[in-house]
Amino acid sequence: MFKCKAALLILAAFLFQNCDSPSESMDEAKEKAPIQIVTLDPGHFHAGLIHKSMYPEVDSTIHVYAPEGEELRDYLNRIAGYNEREEDPTAWNIEVYTGDDFLQEMIKEKAGNVMVVAGKNDRKIDYILSALENGMNVYADKPLVINPAGFQKLKRAFEIAEEKNLLFYDIMTERFEISTILQRELSMIPEVFGTLEQGTLEDPAITKESVHHFFKYVSGAPLVRPEWFFDTEVEGSGLVDVTTHLVDLVQWESFPGEALDTSDVTMLQAELLPTSLNYEQYQLVTGKTPSFSEGETLxxxxxxxxxxxxxxxxxxxxxxxxxxxxEGTADTHYSIMRGTKANLIIRQGEEENYKPILYVKLLENQETALQKAINEDLQSAYPGISLTKLDNGEFRVEVPDSYSVGHEAHFAQVTENYLKFFKAGKMPDWEVPNMIVKYYTTTQAYEKAQ
Structure with a gap:
């Protein structure tokens, strides 16, 4: 095991050295900022993206507890890149503890009051329970759980958080995508949207579809994924990972500000299908020699x-x-909300240059109401948005480029939201019940697919 305290412990060759610099006492740190972050086992690049920006309420020292290895090195190098960039560099200080007892050491030292966790999803809920049981707030990457057994632990975690008055929250970045925000806003204007249809199995009232890619670039560099990312027993299957965001948006848009219950959910159908990686693809995206032979697939x-x-x-x-x-394409997203007066459609294809764009298809002659909503009602909150009428009769909602900050920047927006809750000492009443419903939905889908 190893422990080192200094201003910065990010070395290109990842050579840990003993340091003589005295550490700042916890009392001194708390006087500077009310929030001290502890990062546990940062196995996913999202753990680093949280620190792409700095926050006045958050102490600049990050206490990291993790096993030695490539995942920790990637995390530290990512933060080093943020600290060393020319434009608006961050100034994070890192204190690292490595060893097989990293979880126990985190609990023993209690060097911060908010635990951040983003990594292996099969053990994440156990990390969360340990932190909550020992009086630490939790800010966790999705998914919190990946199967029904994990869901039972999740319910207990929320009970502990309530008993101890702790803030336990998951990172829902997609609520900060402007096209989704405006889809939600317009759905709440009856003169434009009417009311949400009930829909049918064949023609749902609300649809969320997304296409992702294993090989991609993050912060300008090729993303190397850990081997466990391709083990669905650890990462989770296609019904419990990215779907967490989409299920969250279904709830957030269909029943805004309303507390839901698991009894509100009826799972009708669910299925899982594979994506096959050949020998060369697996080697490129993981940087590892595959355990299967050339000519075979995973x-x-x-x-x-x-x-x-x-x-x-x-x-x-x-x-x-x-x-x-x-080449020339990217991840895509499609969404439709069907109302009694209009359909609100998000497309992110070639025509949109792979940026999510909101379209409005009016079902009645309410163009005046739509113009008023965009040009008057929503201008104070979203200045600069406008409408373009297309030849097919649909309206495209035009959004200034300043709103399109990208997926990575959404992590700072979610974090700022969490910090507001932290300072207020509470979240909206509907957040916790709806997190429970969200993971009930994904784990019920997983069970249905079995």
């Missing part, structure tokens, strides 16, 4: 689709994974 159950009802409203959620996007 079939990853990464693709999932679920059809369910939420308070009687039919919803469809599907996620597909390919190895790599064709």
């Amino acid at each position: 079939d990853v159950l990464a693709n999932g689709e679920m059809n369910y009802t939420l308070k009687g409203v039919h919803a469809k959620v599907s996620v597909k994974w390919a190895y790599q996007a064709p």
Whole structure:
């Protein structure tokens, strides 16, 4: 095991050395900022993305507890890149503890009051329970759980958080995508949207579909994924990972500000399908020699689709994974909300230059109401948005480039939201029940697919 305290412990060759610099006492740190982050076992690059920005409320020292290895090295190098960039560099200080007892040491030292965890999903809920039981708030990457057994632990975790008055929250970046925000806003204007349809199994009232790729670039560099990412017993299957975001958006848009219950969910259909990686593809995306032979493939159950009802409203959620996007293309997203007066459609294809764009298809002659909503009602919150009428009769919602900050920047937005909750000492009343319903939905889909 190893422990070192200094201003910065990010070395190109990852050579840990003993340091003589005295550490700042916890009392001194708390006087500077009310929030001290502890990062546990950062196995996913999302753990680093949280620190792409700095926050006045957060102490600049990050206490990291993790096993030695490539995942920790990647995390430290990512933060080093943020600290060393020319434009708006961060100034994070890192204190690292490595060893097989990293979890026990985190609990013993209690060097911070908020644990951040993003990594192996099969053990994440156990990390969360340990932190909560020992009085630490939790800010966790999705998914919190990947199967029904994990869901039972999750319910207990929320009970502990309530008993100890702790803030336990998952990172829902997609709520900060402007096209989704405006889809939600317009759905709440009856003069434009009417009310949400009930839909049917064949024609759901709300649909969320996304296509992702194993090989991609993050912060300008090729993303090397850990081997466990392709083990669905550790990462989770296509019904419980990215679908977490889409199920969250179904709830957030269909029943805004409303607390839901697991009894509101009826899972109708769910299926899992594989994406196959050949020898060369696996080697490129992991940087490792595959355990299977050339000419063979690894079939990853990464693709999932679920059809369910939420308070009687039919919803469809599907996620597909390919190895790599064709040149000139990218990840895509499609969504539709069907109202009695209009359909609100998000497309992210070639015509949109692979940026999510919101379209409005009016079903009645309410163009005046739509113009008023965009040009008057929503201008104070989203200045600069406008409408373009297309030849097919649909309206495209035009959004200034300043709103399109990208997926990585959404992590800072979610974190700022969490910090607001932290300072207020509470979250909206609907957040916790709806997190429970969200993971009930994904794990019910997983069980249905079996």
